[in-house]
Amino acid sequence: MAQGRQYWLMKSEPRVFSIEDLAHAPGQTTGWDGVRNYQARNFMRMMAVGDQVLFYHSNAAPPAVVGSAEVVRTAYPDETQFDPTDHHYDPASVRAAPRWEMVDIRYRQTFTTSLPLDWLRQEPRLHAMVLLQKGSRLSVQPVTAAAWAVVLKLAGGRSR
DNA sequence: GCCAACGTTGGC
C-alpha cells in the first residue's frame, strides 16, 4: 500500500541534544535512542523513511519548535536498553525480544523563526496539536499534514 | 483488576 509521507514531532532537551547538535552530527544524522514510553515507541514503529519531523526543544527557554528533520531509517532495537552503564538501561528487556526501539533522523533545517510554545498556543489552526493538549508530554507524537503546513508557514521554512 | 506509591516529564 502506498502511503503518503507522514508527519511527526520529536522532543529533545537542547542541553542534552539540540538541533545544532543534529546539524553537526556525522552525516547530520542521529539515532533517536532513549525513548522509554510505549506510546512514543509505537509511533516510532509507524515511521517510514521520508517521514518529516518537527524538532522541538523541551525544558528550554522558551520551549519551541526549532527546525525539522527526516526519518532515514525505520525502527530497530535501541542498544542502550542492554547496557547496564547507560542511563536508559532496562534490566527487564532481553535481546531475544527487545522492548525498546529507535529510528534514525537526518537534519533538514533550522527554522529562521523558531516557534515558542506560547506562539503555537495562540494559533487557532493548531489547537488540535498533541503538543498543545493539557498534560501532554509524549516525546514522539503525530502531526497532521494540515498542522505541518501551518507550522512551516509560521516558521518561514521550506514546506518540503 | 484495583489503586497507592513512586518516578518522570516538562512548563513555569
Place this chain on the structure above:
DNA sequence: GCCAACGTTGGC
C-alpha cells in the same frame, strides 16, 4: 526548584 499531570510498578 516547584509541582501538576501522567505512566509504571507491585501488593493485595
